[in-house]
């Protein structure tokens with residue numbers, strides 16, 4: 001333990017000690033979220049105001065998009081901008097004008113802040129307000145930060161969704177909003193199940209375009225599908241909506257408990273719940289049974305990456321029989337993950353933040369069967385003989401809901417099988 005590490009109790013309902021570390025960290029910045037958000041919100045464009053490094057990050061992370069007309073780009077801040085010799089606002093206005101002339105399909109434009117724009121204190125909220133007035137009503141211009149100084153990996157999505165909340169239309173009607181971006185097919189499955197339970201007014205944030213963004217008001221309820229949405233939660237509550245607290249819908253148990261929280265909130269009968277969920281539950285249980293023998297008793301160590309770690313750890317320990325050694329998360333919002341934490345038996349080390357060298361020492365010492373970590377750590381750890389799983393795959397692969405429960409477990413079986421094959 002050094003000055004960068006300390007143990008604190010989580011307090012509240014879960015008196016679980018958390019190892020808090022503040023040191024060097026190995027996590028992507030929030031710009032990464034653009035990779036899935038630009039596919040999700042189909043009339044949006046993400047204009048990163050950043051450096052060539054930011055442009056490279058996006059281009060390499062989204063390499064597959066190279067031949068398509070992408071819905072993201074980078075307005076490069078040149079040295080003269082950084083030195084304060086040019087008026088970066090004028091240049092930004094010019095870039096935006098060119099872009100919107102070339103791409104009339106853009107209805108929502110996000111100006112995305114980066115480390116360089118933050119360093120030169122470029123006020124993007126001011127720019128968004130100014131540009132919104134110019135292009136109103138055709139294009140809505142918003143801004144958020146994806147800077148590595150302020151955000152890690154999935155926090156980019158949180159910042160983006162939080163920026164959308166004040167622009168949502170007001171409603172007096174009751175509705176239920178699912179919050180967090182999911183692959184369309186998974187989103188459809190969850191919405192369908194909720195509608196079958198008898199709830200008709202179901203919307204999703206983010207909507208697939210400007211027209212399908214949800215309305216919100218004091219009678220709105222919302223439930224998260226992703227655990228990293230702290231700012232979005234606050235923004236929704238500020239608009240009067242109330243959150244349904246639940247474990248996250250990973251695995252059969254997680255999805256059932258998530259749906260049950262909705263059921264209880266809406267006073268839906270047990271019989272109805274049984275009718276709607278029994279078939280997909282059985283399918284998920286069957287799929288997981290096949291894989292459980294490969295995972296049972298295997299140890300796992302999570303480096304902090306996406307904030308999905310605690311719900312995933314709950315799934316892997318309870319539904320797959322894995323033994324958790326350490327569950328690291330870049331940031332832990334207790335009120336959002338308490339339902340998952342409560343379910344974890346045989347509590348592992350829960351760590352928040354990172355001091356990568358210390359964590360690597362702990363990982364090596366415990367010699368886990370699988371280590372979940374970022375790309376930068378995976379290769380060196382593999383070279384040392386550890387079996388790794390790239391955390392980023394867990395964000396890019398459909399893993400929520402009943403129909404994906406088996407695929408989720410499979411993601412952890414694969415590296416073990418690969419290791420076995422290499423040892424033969």
Ligand code: SF4
Nearest residue numbers: 029054114115147148
């Ligand atoms: S925002 Fe910062 S951390 Fe992210 S790519 Fe740009 S310079 Fe790097």
